[in-house]
Amino acid sequence: MYVNRFRYKTAEKNLESIEDLEEAREFTDAILAFIQVEEKDEAKDVGSREKKLVNHLKWTARKNQAQRIILHSFAHLSESKASVPFTHELFNRAEKRLQNAGYETAQTPFGYFLDLQIDAPGFSLARIWADL
Template identity: 30%
Template sequence: MRILLIHADYVNYEVETRGKFAEEITPDRKEGSLEDPLIAFVSIEENDENSGTESGDLVEKAFREIRKVASKIKVRNVALFPFAHLSESLSSPDFAVSVLKDLEDRFKKSKFNSFRAPFGWYKEFEFRSKGHPLSILSRTVRLN
């Protein structure tokens, strides 16, 4: 799993067009916004799916990495964006959606204010990044 983390003043998204592998969404998920978020652009990779371990282990490790950065920059708002552009070797869409949903649930159970942008939709999104030393980071999460 590859993650690009950006601390922003705000983030907004609105779905535009359904892609080939788009998940079904309810009307309330067609847009979202957060103030002072840590945005996590997440790409689930083929080796994540084929690692032979439970996806829960991957979710927990990713959660800890994102939470660690959120703690350092003192934010409780996390925006999760599926972002296939971080990898050339992607997992299946079904596996990616499952991992992203579990990661979203993990943040909500930990009392973070969060949203997960829908998988497989072309989205218009806007954010304004901050400019401090921890405002843009990347992480690679591996199970083996």
């Protein structure tokens, strides 16, 4: 999703293994990627999942002339969920690859429910969905 403005604030921790965190950040003119990593993804190499994810995000960023990409773990798009270590590794690898390609990146806090404020324009390429 292309966003004019995106703001989040940590609200509730939902993974005990994650460190306690209180954080609020705001971004403008960015791609906000709601990402669900599924159990079936673990049967494939993390590198192949990383490549597909990054290629799609770069395509989306180019179409929206955005240089900023925010990775948001959104484990509510399917009943199937990959393990926490696999998901975390995929996010970290994808972020590094995007940075190496010249994108400014961020990840929302992993393992937290967040208060979200999203300002997104209403044109077709602002909202792109893909099953990778």
